[in-house]
Amino acid sequence: MISVDPASPLGPAEQIRGQLEALIRSGALAADERLPTVRQLAVDLRVAAGTVARAYKELEEAGLVRAARAAGTRVNPGHDDGAAFAPASDLVRAARRRGLTLAEAQALVAAAWVGDDAETRPRAERPVHRFPAPGPDAG
Amino acid sequence: MISVDPASPLGPAEQIRGQLEALIRSGALAADERLPTVRQLAVDLRVAAGTVARAYKELEEAGLVRAARAAGTRVNPGHDDGAAFAPASDLVRAARRRGLTLAEAQALVAAAWVGDDAETRPRAERPVHRFPAPGPDAG
DNA sequence: CACGTTGTGTCGACCGTTTGACACAAGGGT
């Protein structure tokens, strides 16, 4: 099931791409399973065909699907991350208990990510803001 | 630590808002702690002040922070979801083991979310695409 | 081979966001 939320900060193309990726990684879309055609999905979601085409293109560049001219777009094997799906379900349950929204739960993931990442991977040389060390003497 | 990724599908304001939310929910920014000035953060991240102001405004409307004219913007108490942060860390570890990116891990959360949600909450009447039931005979 | 299907690319137009600069409002420090 795919839908486009007009209130999302993400554009239609990115929403479609992300939802398809989620379906593939969760195993809801099995390997070799066929995705709807660009035009069909565009009609269903009330978006332009080019928008769906962009989503498909990015999925193909990511290696998640393969696209052939008249054969349609199909899921590539090796992307069913069912193992990592279990921890994701745990997080969803915990988030639901606290009344968090999906976006808030994803924000938690982002927080845990940088907390585990900033020390290992040196961030690209992008403009950053660093907080003054709160220190143990804070307060 | 906050940074803005030009390659992200999210706009600068949304990125800043999301990262601040993550810092607050993870407890990296404690209650009553002061956020950087709108202008200061704008300079650090090389974005317009109005962009940071928009992020702060949305954070305040969400109740995560309080803004006073000359006292700056401070974190509101009661948003340190440290409990739910542990499952998020588990997910991050699992995702890292599989070589997933942050966006991919978040896609897994989205997949788990709808999987647990679609059956309980009737989605708003938005245009949707439904996949033909794969059935047990699929393959 | 002929035809329909499907993915891909292009084009001008529209709309939301960001930008950069500025003025204003309101609290803090002295």
Add this chain to the structure above:
DNA sequence: ACCCTTGTGTCAAACGGTCGACACAACGTG
């Protein structure tokens, strides 16, 4: 009371994404 700090709001202009329609390319079917 004065002035600096800080958040808020406005404005025109530039930018990017989407739209909607169309033409094209390649594959499958017959």
